[in-house]
Each structure stands twice: as structure tokens, then as C-alpha cells.
Amino acid sequence: MSSVAEKGLELEALTKEYANFTAVKSLDLHVPTGSFFALLGPSGCGKTTTLRMVAGLETPTSGRITLGGQDITFAKPYRRPVNTVFQNYALFPHLDIFENVAFGLRRRKVSSVDSQVKEMLELVELQSQARKKPAQLSGGQQQRVALARALINRPEVLLLDEPLGALDLKLRRAMQIELKRIQTEVGLTFVHVTHDQEEAMTMADTIAVMNNGVIEQMGAPAELYENPKTTFVANFLGQSNLIEGQVRGVEGDFVRVDMQGTLVSIPTSRSHVKAGSKFGWVGIRPEKVLIGGPGDPIDAPGNSIPGGVVTDVSFVGVSTQYLVRMPWGQELQVFEQNTGRRRLFAVGETVDMSWRPEYAFLLDHEQDAAAGVEL
Amino acid sequence: MSALPSGQTTAPVPERTGWTGYILMVPGIVWLLAFFVIPFYSLVATSLYDPNGSTYAGYEMTWAFGNYADAISKYWGPLLRSLLYGGAATLICLVLGYVLAYAIAFKAGRWKNLMLVLVIAPFFTSFLVRTLSWKLLLADDGFIVNALKFVHLLGPDGRLLATPVAVIAGLVYNFLPFMVLPLFASIGKIDHRLVEAASDLYASPIRAFFKVTWPLSLPGVVSGTLLTFIPAAGDYINAALLGSPRQRMVGNVIQNLFTAANDYPSAAALSMILMLIILVMVLLYVRKAGTEELL
Numbered sequence: 001m002s003s004v005a006e007k008g009l010e011l012e013a014l015t016k017e018y019a020n021f022t023a024v025k026s027l028d029l030h031v032p033t034g035s036f037f038a039l040l041g042p043s044g045c046g047k048t049t050t051l052r053m054v055a056g057l058e059t060p061t062s063g064r065i066t067l068g069g070q071d072i073t074f075a076k077p078y079r080r081p082v083n084t085v086f087q088n089y090a091l092f093p094h095l096d097i098f099e100n101v102a103f104g105l106r107r108r109k110v111s112s113v114d115s116q117v118k119e120m121l122e123l124v125e126l127q128s129q130a131r132k133k134p135a136q137l138s139g140g141q142q143q144r145v146a147l148a149r150a151l152i153n154r155p156e157v158l159l160l161d162e163p164l165g166a167l168d169l170k171l172r173r174a175m176q177i178e179l180k181r182i183q184t185e186v187g188l189t190f191v192h193v194t195h196d197q198e199e200a201m202t203m204a205d206t207i208a209v210m211n212n213g214v215i216e217q218m219g220a221p222a223e224l225y226e227n228p229k230t231t232f233v234a235n236f237l238g239q240s241n242l243i244e245g246q247v248r249g250v251e252g253d254f255v256r257v258d259m260q261g262t263l264v265s266i267p268t269s270r271s272h273v274k275a276g277s278k279f280g281w282v283g284i285r286p287e288k289v290l291i292g293g294p295g296d297p298i299d300a301p302g303n304s305i306p307g308g309v310v311t312d313v314s315f316v317g318v319s320t321q322y323l324v325r326m327p328w329g330q331e332l333q334v335f336e337q338n339t340g341r342r343r344l345f346a347v348g349e350t351v352d353m354s355w356r357p358e359y360a361f362l363l364d365h366e367q368d369a370a371a372g373v374e375l
Numbered sequence: 376m377s378a379l380p381s382g383q384t385t386a387p388v389p390e391r392t393g394w395t396g397y398i399l400m401v402p403g404i405v406w407l408l409a410f411f412v413i414p415f416y417s418l419v420a421t422s423l424y425d426p427n428g429s430t431y432a433g434y435e436m437t438w439a440f441g442n443y444a445d446a447i448s449k450y451w452g453p454l455l456r457s458l459l460y461g462g463a464a465t466l467i468c469l470v471l472g473y474v475l476a477y478a479i480a481f482k483a484g485r486w487k488n489l490m491l492v493l494v495i496a497p498f499f500t501s502f503l504v505r506t507l508s509w510k511l512l513l514a515d516d517g518f519i520v521n522a523l524k525f526v527h528l529l530g531p532d533g534r535l536l537a538t539p540v541a542v543i544a545g546l547v548y549n550f551l552p553f554m555v556l557p558l559f560a561s562i563g564k565i566d567h568r569l570v571e572a573a574s575d576l577y578a579s580p581i582r583a584f585f586k587v588t589w590p591l592s593l594p595g596v597v598s599g600t601l602l603t604f605i606p607a608a609g610d611y612i613n614a615a616l617l618g619s620p621r622q623r624m625v626g627n628v629i630q631n632l633f634t635a636a637n638d639y640p641s642a643a644a645l646s647m648i649l650m651l652i653i654l655v656m657v658l659l660y661v662r663k664a665g666t667e668e669l670l
Contacts (some may be wrong), residue, residue, distance in 0.1 A: 057571050078583075079576045090572035094590045104585075106575040144419065 002073065008033040009157050014063035014076065025213040026063065029204075031157070031191060033068075036183050038192045038204035042236070042372070046213040047193045048087075049104055051159050054191065055084045067078055078107075083150035084159040089142050089168070091134035097121070097132040104153040120152045123182065140171045147179070153329065157346060160192040176202050195335040197237050200224065203223050209212050209373065225285075229272045231363050234283050235370030241289070241332045242281040242363065247273065255362060257282055260328040262305050265362065271362040279365035286333035288359040291322065291345070292352050302347065305353040308332070310345045320344055324351060396402035422643035430637050442644040449629050450645055457625040457649070460539065461608030464546035467556075468603050469596065471547070472554035473562075476595070477588075478553075478565040495554050506545055506616050513541050513617065533591055537619035553602040561595025562588070597664050625649050 016024040024046040028240070031037045039047040052058035054065060056077030065073045070364040072080050081103065091100050098117055104115045121127045124144040132144055143163060150158055160179075180203050183190050194200050200207050201221040217224055219231045225237055234240040245259040247271045254265040255273075259282050266282065273280040292298045294306065311331060312323035315338075320322040320332040322345065334353065338344075345351060426435035426442055445573040446587065447454070479490045497505060512519055513545060523529040535541050573583035611626030618624075632642035 055575055077579045078579055084575045090568045107577040
């Protein structure tokens, strides 16, 4: 381990087993100091259990948690420099806002409680509410109190457990920006647990996608989105068209795949099939697919795939979403910006499709093509 | 209601006669009149009758406020003892009851309902029978006394019956469920995640208890202590069965005045005094513990 790894939060082979299932399976994770880290996954994937183990509210079955080089695996929650913003906020109903925020400082017998609380309430713009009880505040205000109550302790890591889940969409968007601003301002490490992929992508600089107790893939949002390594990530993070193909071999920097009769090329850096695999899933994001009338020139150097029939058209305003039935029976999704350069296609029309090879990716055929599809 | 013609947006509200509410109140008012207002009036009146009358000769209303002064000067001992025994029993009930209610609410798991039934189970037997069995338990040659003698907590002539210990023990036993049930209701409602939040914010388990669990359980503490203290301070069965004349509580005096001495005015005056003392104490207590922090 280098000196970089000594800083920040480090999880090593962290495992949590319950009587009849394993919530977290040998998880390895490094969260660098000062980063905004998101643990993203569907409910029941083990992300909240992981967070609770870091907070000390859950004891790991095995594995190690270190923070700034110190082993805190079995440290009591009240002895860890870690604070949590709980999913339901868990504000103390018998204390006013001021005392809620001051709670951590008072327990640690810090002096200058008054000035610190005032400063923190200013940061979250709740100075005028200091003497109200939590029940008198709106959901968004309560959320900010919960944030202030945790932030004021200047924890080495701030844990956020789906903190925006209870807010309506507009408020959620506003709070996402607010949280990001505060994180940049105070420069603390944030670990954010969420099942909302859009939220994770907007806020985090690193995302770990979790499924069934393991991390499927980790990286910057754009990297995960553009080059998913598993069918779960391809489907859970945005949407993907996954088309069965026969691997023909590698030519230079490209893998050649026979995709239902059309030969397509995929860069080797984007191919995640095991060496020697005969089959694979060719993946392409709906907005990367280009669509045109039969024989029309399409602005893509790859082969065009003819014979699609439009089966559904959804006009969304900024874009149009098509469903196109391919000659082999599969329906593919196509999102097209409404640039106005060409009329919209109607249901029943025949179209050609194409995409630039550098946008396609190739996934392991043994994985479930429907994994991570949101119902 | 979308079929309504435009302009008529809501169905016409039936006109209130103003009488329905009063008619619904009649049974309650009749009940209160018959079983509270009239008896209470009779008690107040009796307490001011001429103390020289008797049930045979009849009583005269002489506005004898002196009855009150006489009652206090004659019976201040039992009065004080009642408050003391009642207070001690309430405190012991609070400690025992809190631990029990906490355990049932948070630790009992699937045994929760069974344990609650067990708390109430003694009520299926008569109050008198249960107190009488304590007489057997604490008897001079009973195993409890013998065991205490064996470890020299009790002298060779020591006894438990006819001591304050026996009376208070009886009160604690008889009124414990009145403490446990409101405490359970209050503690059971506390969101365990608040305790987790406290521990996340540097509170040790003990501090988390005193800063979060205890204040949030105060409504149960207040109602539990009231439900225990008020009947315990007015109780006379425990003192009669488990105590001696030296453990006489005000309830015993009132019972004796009403039934044996036939001194109704003094008995009524003493009842009023006990009621007023408890009322004032309860008001002070609720104001101090209840209203400010709880709401």
C-alpha cells in the first residue's frame, strides 16, 4: 500500500453475514480524502449495510475498516470521527434546531458551541429557525438540519444514507446542487449511498455500483456510463441496447463481432468478454444510435444495419424516443435529439440504423442481459 | 360528484340544528352528575357538618370549617406517612418499572406480547387475595424472613410484617402494572434510530440514554408516577394487612372514621384534605415535568 492509500477511508475484504444471507461479500474499497464518493445500487444490494459498518452501527463479520491509517473496524460508533446524515434524518424531536445541531459539540465538551452552531446554521440558511422544533420545519429544512448536525463536527468522513429520498423532485435537484456546493466548500470526504443513478452521477466524482453485496464496477460517472463492464452496470446506469453477437476475432485494436449478420467492430479497450469467448453482448446506448430512412447517408463510419421497423414513437420535447424492431425480432431503443433537420419517423416506417464503433461495448455473454433493468 | 351541474361545486351541507352535539353529551353529563358531582357535593357538605352530630341523631350544616383544622392536627401523622409510603413506593415502581418496560419494548422481541400479558396477569386474581398472600410470604417464620436472618440482614427478633418495609413492598407489588403500562407505551414509541443518531454524534450509551431515551419517555414517566402515586397514597388495604397500627396510613384513618367511629364530618374533611394535597402536588409536578419539555 502506498502513502496515498494510508489516507482516506479503506475497506478491506469487508463482509457482513446474517443468519440466512450475506449482505456484503468481501468488499474492497478505497475512498480518497476530500472526494465525493457514491455507493449506487438497488435496494438490498448491501450499500446501506456497508455504510452502517463504516459508522459503527453494524459489526462486520470479517474484514477491516481503516480511516486515515487507523483501524476502526471494531471502534464504538461514538468514538469514530465519522458522522451520518440518516435517511429519515433522525432529528431529536425534543430538542430545538439549535440544540440538535449543537448535540455533537456538547457531547465532546467543545467550547464556543454558540458561535459554531450559528455559523453552521448560516451555511445551511436556517438562522431564523434556530429555536423551532424539528416537527415545525418542512422536509427540505429538516434535511438541512440533519446535514448541519453532522457537518458541524467536521468528521473525517461524512456518510449520507439516501438523504434526499424523501424530498420531491424539484427540491431534490436543488439539494443535490447545494450538497455538492457545501462539499466543495468544506472539503470533507462524503460517502453517499443512493439507488438513484442520476443523483449519483450528478453529485459524485467516483461511483461504485453495488449489486448483491459486491461492487460491480467503480469509476468516474462518465467512465462508468460510457464503458460499462457488466450487463448490470449497462442497464442500471442509464439504458442500453444489448444485442447478441458471435465473436469473430481480434484485428488490431478492434474486436470483430458478427452481430445478427452484420459485422461490427468494437475497440479492444471496450471489450469485456473473457478471452476465447465465442459469443458476447454488443452494447450501445440509445442516444448513440443513429437512425435514417432506407439508403439515406448516415453520419457514421460503421456499417449500417438495415431492415428495422419503427414500432413506437414517444415525443419527449427535446428528444424523440423510438422503438425499432430489428429483422431478428429484438426491439432496440433509439433516442434522437429534435434538431429539426429531418422529419420524425412514424410507426411502421422502415429505417436504417448505425453507430460509431468507438461508442459500442462488448459484454460477457454469460451475464443476464436483463440484469439491473429497472421495472 | 363530477356529474353535478356547473356552478354547483359541492353537495349542499345539511344544516346544523345545533342540538345534535348536546344530545350526544347527555349520557356523559348524566353519568358525571350521578357519580361525580352529587357524591362530591355530598362529601364537601358532610365535611362541614356539625361534628357533634351522629348518624343516628342526624347532622346539622354549621359550616364547621374547624373540622379541617381538627383533622390535620389529629391525623397529620398518617397523612405524612401516606405521602411518604406512596412516594417511596412510586420511586421504587419507577426504577423497577422503567427497566421492565425498557426490556419489553426493546429487548423482548417475539416475547413482547407474552411479557405484557404477564405484567397484567395478577389482575385476574383479587387485590385482597394477592395482598393476603404477601402476608404469608413475609410471615415471621416464612422463608424470606428466615433467609434474611441467615445472612444477618435481619436480627434474631427481626420481622418484616408490621414494618414500613412490608407496607411499601405491598404497595410496590400492587401498583407496579400501573407504572409499567404507560412507561411501555411511551418507551415503545421511541424510534431506535434516534439512539443510533445520538451514538453517531459522540454520545456514549449512558449519555444517549439520558439525552434522548429518558426525555422522550417523560410522558410515560409522568402518567406512570401519577397513576401509581395517587392510589398508593390513598391505599389502606396494604397498611391494614401487612402493617401494624404504627404503619397506619390516612386511608386506614378515613375507613375507621367512616365505618367504626361513625364520625362522618371528620372522615369527609380528611378525605378532602388528602384530595387537595394530592391535587396541588400533581399540578406542581405536571407543570415542572410535563408541559414545557414535552410539547
